[in-house]
Each structure stands twice: as C-alpha cells, then as structure tokens.
Amino acid sequence: MNTNNIRNQLYKKTRESIMLLVAVMILSFTLGSASFADSPEQTEQYRYALGLIQRHLYEEAGKVLTRLLSQPASFSQSDGALFWLAECEYRQKNNVKAAGLYSKLIKDYPSSIFRDRAAYGLGWAHTNDNNPKSATEAFAMVSRSDRPLWVDANLKRAFLMVRFNMDTEQTVMVYEELLKETTLTAAQRFECHLQAGIGKFNQSIHRQALDHFSKALEICPADKKQPLQFYIAESHFRLKNYKEAASEYAKTIGLGPDSQLGQKSAYSLAWCHIRLGEPDKAALLFEKQAANKSSVVRAESVKNLVDLLMNMHQYEKAIAAIDNGIGALSEADKPDLAFIKALALSRIGEFEKSLTAFAEFVKKYPKHAKTDEAIYQTGLVNVALSRFKEAIEFFEKVSSEKTDPDLREKATYRIGECWFNLGNIKLAGDFFNKVIKVFPKGKARFDALYQLGELAYMQESHADALTAFEAIAATKNELAPQATFRAGEVLMKAGRLNDAIVRFQDYLSKYPDGKLKEDAVFKIGLSWLELKDQAQALAAFSQLMNAKGYFRQEARFHIGEIARSLENYPLAIQHYKAIIAEDAVHPLASRARRAVGISLYQTKDYKGAIENFAAILKDYPANDAAIPESRLWFGKSLIASGDIENGVLEVLKVPVLYPGSEFIGQAYAESARAYARLNNINKSRMMYEELLKVNPSPELRQEAEAALKKP
Numbered sequence: 001m002n003t004n005n006i007r008n009q010l011y012k013k014t015r016e017s018i019m020l021l022v023a024v025m026i027l028s029f030t031l032g033s034a035s036f037a038d039s040p041e042q043t044e045q046y047r048y049a050l051g052l053i054q055r056h057l058y059e060e061a062g063k064v065l066t067r068l069l070s071q072p073a074s075f076s077q078s079d080g081a082l083f084w085l086a087e088c089e090y091r092q093k094n095n096v097k098a099a100g101l102y103s104k105l106i107k108d109y110p111s112s113i114f115r116d117r118a119a120y121g122l123g124w125a126h127t128n129d130n131n132p133k134s135a136t137e138a139f140a141m142v143s144r145s146d147r148p149l150w151v152d153a154n155l156k157r158a159f160l161m162v163r164f165n166m167d168t169e170q171t172v173m174v175y176e177e178l179l180k181e182t183t184l185t186a187a188q189r190f191e192c193h194l195q196a197g198i199g200k201f202n203q204s205i206h207r208q209a210l211d212h213f214s215k216a217l218e219i220c221p222a223d224k225k226q227p228l229q230f231y232i233a234e235s236h237f238r239l240k241n242y243k244e245a246a247s248e249y250a251k252t253i254g255l256g257p258d259s260q261l262g263q264k265s266a267y268s269l270a271w272c273h274i275r276l277g278e279p280d281k282a283a284l285l286f287e288k289q290a291a292n293k294s295s296v297v298r299a300e301s302v303k304n305l306v307d308l309l310m311n312m313h314q315y316e317k318a319i320a321a322i323d324n325g326i327g328a329l330s331e332a333d334k335p336d337l338a339f340i341k342a343l344a345l346s347r348i349g350e351f352e353k354s355l356t357a358f359a360e361f362v363k364k365y366p367k368h369a370k371t372d373e374a375i376y377q378t379g380l381v382n383v384a385l386s387r388f389k390e391a392i393e394f395f396e397k398v399s400s401e402k403t404d405p406d407l408r409e410k411a412t413y414r415i416g417e418c419w420f421n422l423g424n425i426k427l428a429g430d431f432f433n434k435v436i437k438v439f440p441k442g443k444a445r446f447d448a449l450y451q452l453g454e455l456a457y458m459q460e461s462h463a464d465a466l467t468a469f470e471a472i473a474a475t476k477n478e479l480a481p482q483a484t485f486r487a488g489e490v491l492m493k494a495g496r497l498n499d500a501i502v503r504f505q506d507y508l509s510k511y512p513d514g515k516l517k518e519d520a521v522f523k524i525g526l527s528w529l530e531l532k533d534q535a536q537a538l539a540a541f542s543q544l545m546n547a548k549g550y551f552r553q554e555a556r557f558h559i560g561e562i563a564r565s566l567e568n569y570p571l572a573i574q575h576y577k578a579i580i581a582e583d584a585v586h587p588l589a590s591r592a593r594r595a596v597g598i599s600l601y602q603t604k605d606y607k608g609a610i611e612n613f614a615a616i617l618k619d620y621p622a623n624d625a626a627i628p629e630s631r632l633w634f635g636k637s638l639i640a641s642g643d644i645e646n647g648v649l650e651v652l653k654v655p656v657l658y659p660g661s662e663f664i665g666q667a668y669a670e671s672a673r674a675y676a677r678l679n680n681i682n683k684s685r686m687m688y689e690e691l692l693k694v695n696p697s698p699e700l701r702q703e704a705e706a707a708l709k710k711p
Contacts, residue, residue, distance in 0.1 A: 042068065042075050053084060062088035079105060083114035083121075090125055099125040106141065117140045120153050127156070129520050132164045144500060147183060154178050154460035162195055190219045194228065201235060212233040226255040230265060237268060246272040260296045263289060267297040269305070281311055290325045298328045305341055313343040335361070339370045343668050354381050371409055372398045379380045379414060388418040409435060409442040416451065430453050446477045453486065462494040481507065485516045488523060498529045518544060518551040525558060553579045553588050560595060569599040590616070590626040595635055606641035613637060628654050628661040632670065648674045656691070665696035669703060676707075 010504035038046075045068045051059035065085040069078060087102035102122035102249035106115055119141035126135035141156035144150045154174055161171040175196035178184065184192065197212030213232045221229050231250035249269040256262045269279030270285035286308065289301035298616035304324030309318035322341045326334055342357030359376045362371055395411040395418070403411070428451070445597035453468030469490060472483035484507045504520040506528075511517070525540035537558070544555035556575045564570035576592040578597070583589065597612035613634035620626050631653050638647030651674070654667035688704040696704065 012701075037074075039073065042073070046075070046077055046081060049081070049084060056091075057090040058091040062092070062580065068093050077570070079109040079112040079114055083110070083112075083118055086118065086121055090121055092129070095125045097127040098122075099129065102138075108137050116146050116149055120149055123156060125151060125373075127160065131167070132160045136160050136166065147181070148601075151178065151183060151188070153493065155191075158192075158195060158581050162198075168199050168202050172196050172203070175199065186219045187221075190216050190224070191223070193219075194224075194231075197231060197235075201231060201238075204238070204478070206235045206238040210239070226252055226259065228259050229255060230261045233265065233268065242272045242275040242277075246276070251283050258294075263292070263295045263297050267301055267304075270301075274308070278308045278674065279308055283308055283312070283314075283317075287321070290321065290328070293328070298325075299330070302326070302328050303333065303337070306337060310340060310344065313347070315347040318344045319348075335365045335368050335370065338364075339374055342374065343377060346377065346384070351381050351385050368457060372403055376407055376411055376414075378557055380409070383414070383418065386655070388422050390604065392418045405439070406443065409439040409444050413444040413448055416448065418454070420451070425455055425459070444477065446472050450483060453483070453490075455488075457490055457493070460493075462490050465490045466494075481511045481514045481516065483521055484510065485514075488520065492523065492527060492530075497531050501527050518547045522554060524549045525555065529558070529562075538562050553583065553586050557595075558587050559594060560592070564595065564599055564602075567602075573599045590620065590624070594630055597630070597637070601633060601637050601640065604640070606637050609637040610634065622657075628658045628663050632663045632667055635667075636670055639670070639677075644674050644678055655694075660668060665691055665700050668694070669696070669700050672704070674705065 008464075015030040019689035045064055049064040049068065053059075054066065061651050062085055065081050065088065068075065069081050077083065082101060082105045082343065086098050088103065089095075089101060092458035099122055100270065102118045102125060104369035105112065105118040106122070109115065112118075112475050119138050122141075123138035125133045126132070126138055136157045137657070139160075142150050142153035154306075155178065158171060158174040158178065161167070161174065166465045175192045178192045179189065179196070182373050193216035195213045197209045197216060199205070200212060210232065213228060215233060217225075217228055217232065229248060229252040233245050233252055236242075236245035236248055246269055249265040249272060252264050252265040257266070266285050266289055270282040270289075272286070273279065273282035284307060286301045286305035289295045289297050290305050292298060295301065302321065305321050305325070307314070309321060319341055322337045326337050326607035329337065338357070338361050338437045342354050342361055345351075345354035345357055355378060358374045361368075361374045365371055375398050376610050379391040379398075382388070383393060392415050395415045399408050399411040400406075412431055413435050416428045416435065416572075419425075419431060420428035432448040432455070434450045435442065436445050436452075439445055449468050449472055453465045453472075456464035456468060458460070466487055469483040469487040472479050473487055474480075484503065486508065488500045491497070491503055501524050504524045507514065507520045508517060514520075522539055527546075528534075528537035528540060541555040541559050545550050546552075547555065556579050560572040560575035560579075563575065564567070567647070572584045573596050575594045579586060579592040580589050580596075586592075591614050595610065597609045597616070600606075600609040600612060611632050616626060616630045617634060620630075631650055633646045633651075635650030636651060638644075640647075651667045651670050654661055655664040658664075668687045668691035672684045672691065675681075675684035675687060685708060688707050691700060
C-alpha cells in the first residue's frame, strides 16, 4: 500500500539532498577549503563539474569528471568525483554504468563520506535495472551514520522485499527495525506497522500481527482504513476469536458494504456466525451475497448457503438457493449443486422428482466424481418408496470392483437390507456376511454384524445373536451401547434372566448417560418380576420415578401392580392415580383407571369402585378395549354393594355385547354366584352351564362342575 507515494517522496527527498550537497561543496571551494595537494586545474575542473551538476547538465559534468579521474596525477577528492560521476550516469538513466561506479567507490573508498550515498545510489540503480535482490542488498549497506538516508534506504529496501515477495521474516525485521526510529513521519510509521503486520499475518503469527495492525489503525489515513480493518478482523478469525472477529468484520462492512472488501467481510462474518453456533444469521448474510450479481464472493456464497441450508435440514430453501444461484457458478461447480438438489428433493419426500434429478445427473455427468454416489442415492430413494428390487439393481451397479471401496461396502450392506425387507432372510444374511468378509476393516462391518445378530434373534438362535451383539459390545464402535443393551434383551428372551440383569447393569455402568438408560432400568425391573423378586423389581422401577415419558408411567403402573399384589392398596391407588393425573391420554391411563377401581373394590370401597367404573364407561366408547372388563367390575361392585339385580344385568352385558371377550367366563361365574345369593338356583345353574361352554379356566371349570353336582 502507498508504494507509489513512498517512492516519489524518497526520490524527491534524495534529489533535494543531492542538490544541497552540491551547493555546500561549491561553497567550500569558494572559501578555499580544497586541499593544497591538488593542482589549481584539478580544483577548477572539480568545481566546474559540480556547477554543471547543479544546473542539471549531467552529460557535460560526466565528461569533465571522467577527464579529471583519468589524469595520472592524484586528486584528493577522487572519491567525490567518482560519486558525482556515478550520479551523472544515474541521472542519464545509464543504470548499469552508474551501478559499476557506485560499486567501485564502495570497494575502493570504504571510509569515504560518500560511501552511504553510493550504497543508496547503487540500490536505486539496481531497482531501475529490474534487479530487486541486488537493490535490497545495496540499500542494506547504508549505515546509520546518516539517519535520514538510512531510513529512506530501508523504507525502499522493505518496499522491494514486499513487492517481490522476498523472505517474509527478513522483511518484517526491516520494518520492525525502522519502527525504532523516532524520526519517522506518521505516514511512514503507518506503512511500517501495516507491512510488519501483514508479514506476521502471512507467517501465521496472528497475535503479533494484530498488535501491529492496532497501532497502524491509530494513525491510519481514511482511505486505508477499510483494508486495515479487514486485516484486523482476519487476524481475530485466525485466532478463533470469532466474537471479536464478527465485530471487526461488521466495522469493515460499515466502511463500504458494496466494496469488494465489504462483500468479503460479509462472507467472513457469516463464517463467524457459523463458528458461534448462529447458522440463521450466517444464512442471511450468504443469501444477500448470493443475490448480489456484482458480489466478488457470490459463487462461494451460493455454495456455502446451500451446504448450510442442507445441514440445517432446510431442504426446500436449499433447492430454491440452487435454482436462483446456479448461474453464478463455474461449469466445474454446477454438477455438485445438481447432485445436492437431487438429494434435497429426496429429503422433502419428492421421491419421483429426486429419481428424475439423479437420472439426469448420471446421464449428463457420466464420469463425474459423484456419479456413483448418485446411483447409490437412487437406490436409497427406491428403498424409501419400498421398491426394494429396483433398489437392489441400483446398488448392484456400484458394488463392482471398479467402484470406490467405501461406496461398494455401503451398497453391499444396503442389498442385504433390501433382501431382509423382501423377507429373504438367507440372502440378507449372505450379504451381511459378505460385508464382514470382504471389508474386514470397513465402516459398515459393525452394522452388518448387528443385523446378523437381529436375524439370529428372529430365528430364535439366541446363541448366535448373543455372539454378534457381544462382539460389537466389546468394541468402541458407536453401536457398542446398543449392542450391549440388545445382548441383555437376547438373554431375557432366552430365559437367562440373571445374566440379562448383569448385562443391563453393565450397560448402565459403561453408559450412565446412554439413550437406553431408562429402558435398561425398566428391563431390569421386568427381569426381577419374572424371577418373582418383587423387592428388587420395586427398587428398579422406583429409579424411574424421575424419568420422562414412557418409562415413568410404565414404572408407576408396575409399582402399583406390585403394591396391589402385596395388598397395599392405598400405595397402589396412589401410583395409578398419578399416571392419570399426569397424562390422561397416556396408553396406560385406561388400565390405570380400571386398576384404581379394582383396588377400591378389594378394599371394599364399593361406592368408590362403582363411581370409578361408571366414569370409565362414560368416558370411553362402547368398542374400546377397556369396556368389557370395566363392565364386569362395575357389575361386581354393584353386586358387592347389595344391588345384585342391577349388578347381574351389567355383568351379563359382557357375553351378550362382547362375544369374543376374554372376560365372558368370569362374567358367567359372577352371575351364577349372584343368582345363588338371590336363591335363584335354576338361574345360577344355567349360568354355570353357559360357563362350561366357553372353555373356562381350570379354577372356574372346577367351580362350575362342583355347583352343578349339587342336588
């Protein structure tokens, strides 16, 4: 930045300095300060040459100085004459000759007062001769004895190092050395801080770069503020200070939103929002740049907007962004968006359109890197449409040896899934086994092994299922937690309840925050129930009292059932009512209400039981599964309360209105007992006879046969 101004200022300053030096030297001769060892003619010629130089007659001055230096007699001012001869050649743009003369002076007169100026002139000569490396070496020879000249030389040296991309570390060192000088102008100090900061930035030393940029900002010209502000923002971004970077990018945008740096800043600000977990804000920024046809970041914004919307599962917006922005992309980038559009269509359930889009992609770009992936995705869309045979055809196209191994592995696994869905367990197992055999280190091998475990479980081959699940459980694969849990379920199914409990406890120990934590605790409770250990079951179910959702209510119901079996009816009723109060439409709510009524009946609170069952019959439709049992208990409660006739009428509704109900036998038995209480033996015997016709339980059969044997 500001390089033309720097060069002009250096040239002007140096030219003025040279003219002043000439005037001083002429004055010194006038005052008679020349050496007495020199002849009057030498002194006169030298003075004459300087006068010509003062009048910009460089060619003439050069001839005089050449003649002076070629004389055999020694001349005390020969170093000066050599310097001015070099200057004359330089002024005539004879850079090679000038460079030779400057070099000769430096070599032959290392202690000359003209040495630093010769080094400086040599630097300019090499610069004009397009030899920047030699120029920087020459400028570096200027000593600090002439402070202003040293500053000018090193500013030029640093400028060339930046311009021609020389060693960054050395460049930064030059600028930082210059910054130690108190004589720098504000413009020079700004340029030094800026270029030192850029150097540090390019070295990825972003903290030190930021220090330089911050100091440069304090003295920054208005027309340089936006670029500098952009560098500050970029430094914060590289340091992962995304909040600070966002603030600085916003400032950069404020200095010129429609400038190229403003557009680039908006793009980078979007990435800050992504890093800060604010994708919605990022999407808005990408959208604005994607819609701006003159934006220098339009193409990148379109691509990143689409990727972001896909990651946010906003597939319809992603499709719209592709349709609106694909024209901004190069031909090389368009296939990627065409693929993503087909993918997005499948995600929103537009399966037929997705199939068409994938087919067009494969036809248009047969050799594209994503063509095989498009064929694979076509198979997945067919799976979503339950077209498993068609899906297999597409998966087979990408399961050859020529296909990428990862994709071939996935396709082989999917073929196994398709055969499973088609009911062909054998072929499904063959392909799952193929995944494990052909891709022993593949990503899908554990999925395949898990599916083999499921197949074995379905076929009641519990040992094979357990082997598969436990093999996965012993690994660090993401399926290990689920496989550990599944192993417990297999052991439950196999009747190895104690082993199942151990496996579920193992799951809880290894994965205390696992997704199946509540399910594992619940299964432990069920296993203890099967083992007839109600105390252990109660302890397990009690752990789910603070659970959310399904298992909380299931645990309450089982606690209620355990309490009822132990004749602790108040506790049972408390848990049943908690289910109803917390979620009246829960699938267990109707069972819980019946259980409350039964518990009230068993505590001989017949009035409460009658009210409870009457409410159930009112709240549920006649065809609800809860009605037959509720009518039975409603009738039983009426009978127990002394309203025998109405009770019998309710009980008999069960066999009459619900001929397929499992409670018909109990209804006939209850009616028979009720008629016996009314001393209506004939009706009682009739009910027992009906009972025997419905294949009752052994207990009810025994009761009926005993009653019918009585005279």
